[in-house]
Amino acid sequence: MPPPAPVEAVEFIEFTVSEAERPGFEKLLCALGFARAGAHRSKDVDLWRQGDIRIVLNSEADGFAHSYQITHGTSVCALALRVPDAQAAIARAKALLDVPHAGAIGPDELDIPAVRGLGGSLLYFLDQASALGRWAEVDFEATGEVSDDAGLTGVDHVSQSMQYEEMLTWLLFYSSLFETRKTPSQAVLDPGGVVQSQVIESGLDGRNGHGLRLILNGSQSHRTLSARFITDFFGSGVQHIAFATDDIAATVKRLAANGVAMLPIPENYYDDLEARSDLTAQEIDAMKALNILHDSDAGGAFRQAYTQTLDGGLFFEIVQRDGYAGYGAANAGIRLTAQSRLARPISVPAPSHG
Incomplete structure (x- = not known):
C-alpha cells in the first residue's frame, strides 16, 4: 500500500446547480469577485477563478452531478485535492476499501481518479507530476473573461x-x-x-x-x-x-x-x-x-x-x-x-x- 501523503492544496471545488438556478449562482460568483475563466469542451460545465481558487459549476442534465443536485439542490458535489501522486492516492484509497468512482469521459478528456466521500459526494485526486496537472487547460477552453477581483x-x-x-x-x-x-x-x-x-x-x-x-x-x-x-x-x-x-x-x-x-x-x-x-x-x-x-x-x-x-x-x-x-x-x-x-x-x- 502506498504511504499516506500530504494534501498540497484544494485544487477545485465543484458545485452542482440546475439550469434554472444557474444565473442566480453565477451572479453571486461575480459579486464575490470570480471570473468565468473556462467553458468545458464537451459538457455543460464552467470554470470560475479568482486568485488560487477554482470553482467548477456543473449543470449537466445527467450523470453524477445531476443526481446529486436532484437530492441536495445547489451544493458542493465534489472536492478535488492536489497530492504528490494521484495514482498512489487512489491505490491507497482502494486498498483501504474506499469506494472508487468512474464518471463518463469524453474524447480527449482527462480521467481524474476519484472516490466517494462524505454524503455520497466525490473526492478527486490530482497532481502536478502528470497530465492531471493540466486539467484546466485540457478539459476547458479559455473564455478570456475577467471580473472585478475582490482580493x-x-x-x-x-x-x-x-x-x-x-x-x-x-x-x-x-x-x-x-x-x-x-x-x-x-x-x-x-x-x-x-x-x-x-x-x-x-x-x-x-x-x-x-x-x-x-x-x-x-x-x-x-x-x-x-x-x-x-x-x-x-x-x-x-x-x-x-x-x-x-x-x-x-x-x-x-x-x-x-x-x-x-x-x-x-x-x-x-x-x-x-x-x-x-x-x-x-x-x-x-x-x-x-x-x-x-x-x-x-x-x-x-x-x-x-x-x-x-x-x-x-x-x-x-x-x-x-x-x-x-x-x-x-x-x-x-x-x-x-x-x-x-x-x-x-x-x-x-x-x-x-
Missing part, C-alpha cells in the same frame, strides 16, 4: 456537517487516506445546543501549496444550525467554505458594494472585544462597520466575516490570517447566534448601485 487569494478551509454518529467514521476516512494532523475536538455552543467540532489539517508547511484545512461538525441536538442543515440538505455535506484574503477590510467593502449580503454581528460583541483585547477604539469601530470578527493567539491575529446563508444552508467565510493558527473558535458562538437571528435565507445578492 480573495485561496481556500483557507472547508467545513463539513454530518450526523454526530458519523464523525469518527469520516475522521478515520481522512486520517487513514492522507498524512494529517488533528487538533483537539472542541464543543461549540449553538443557540440550539452543542456542536462538536474536529479539525483535520494536512500539508500546511507551505512547500507545495496551501494544504488542506478541514472542519468536521456534528451535533446530537436536532435544533442546532448544523443539524438543521443536514435535515434541509437531506444528508451530510459541505456547509461552508472559507476564502483567504490579504486585506479583509478591502475585500468586505468590495463584496458589500457588489451587493453580497454580509452577516450582521450584534453590537455587544464589539463591546466585549474592546474589554478583552488590546485593539484601539478606532480599530474596533472599523471592524464593527464591516461586521468583521477578531481573534488572536501566540502566533498573531485573525479576522473573519461571513456572508448570509444561501438557500440550502451554504454560506461563505472571508478570513485574514496574520500568523494565526486557529479558526476563530472564540467567535463561533456569536456567529451561530447571529445566523440564528436571521428570519430567512438570502439566495442572491442585491443588485449593485455603483
Whole structure:
C-alpha cells in the first residue's frame, strides 16, 4: 500500500446547480469577485477563478452531478485535492476499501481518479507530476473573461456537517487516506445546543501549496444550525467554505458594494472585544462597520466575516490570517447566534448601485 501523503492544496471545488438556478449562482460568483475563466469542451460545465481558487459549476442534465443536485439542490458535489501522486492516492484509497468512482469521459478528456466521500459526494485526486496537472487547460477552453477581483487569494478551509454518529467514521476516512494532523475536538455552543467540532489539517508547511484545512461538525441536538442543515440538505455535506484574503477590510467593502449580503454581528460583541483585547477604539469601530470578527493567539491575529446563508444552508467565510493558527473558535458562538437571528435565507445578492 502506498504511504499516506500530504494534501498540497484544494485544487477545485465543484458545485452542482440546475439550469434554472444557474444565473442566480453565477451572479453571486461575480459579486464575490470570480471570473468565468473556462467553458468545458464537451459538457455543460464552467470554470470560475479568482486568485488560487477554482470553482467548477456543473449543470449537466445527467450523470453524477445531476443526481446529486436532484437530492441536495445547489451544493458542493465534489472536492478535488492536489497530492504528490494521484495514482498512489487512489491505490491507497482502494486498498483501504474506499469506494472508487468512474464518471463518463469524453474524447480527449482527462480521467481524474476519484472516490466517494462524505454524503455520497466525490473526492478527486490530482497532481502536478502528470497530465492531471493540466486539467484546466485540457478539459476547458479559455473564455478570456475577467471580473472585478475582490482580493480573495485561496481556500483557507472547508467545513463539513454530518450526523454526530458519523464523525469518527469520516475522521478515520481522512486520517487513514492522507498524512494529517488533528487538533483537539472542541464543543461549540449553538443557540440550539452543542456542536462538536474536529479539525483535520494536512500539508500546511507551505512547500507545495496551501494544504488542506478541514472542519468536521456534528451535533446530537436536532435544533442546532448544523443539524438543521443536514435535515434541509437531506444528508451530510459541505456547509461552508472559507476564502483567504490579504486585506479583509478591502475585500468586505468590495463584496458589500457588489451587493453580497454580509452577516450582521450584534453590537455587544464589539463591546466585549474592546474589554478583552488590546485593539484601539478606532480599530474596533472599523471592524464593527464591516461586521468583521477578531481573534488572536501566540502566533498573531485573525479576522473573519461571513456572508448570509444561501438557500440550502451554504454560506461563505472571508478570513485574514496574520500568523494565526486557529479558526476563530472564540467567535463561533456569536456567529451561530447571529445566523440564528436571521428570519430567512438570502439566495442572491442585491443588485449593485455603483
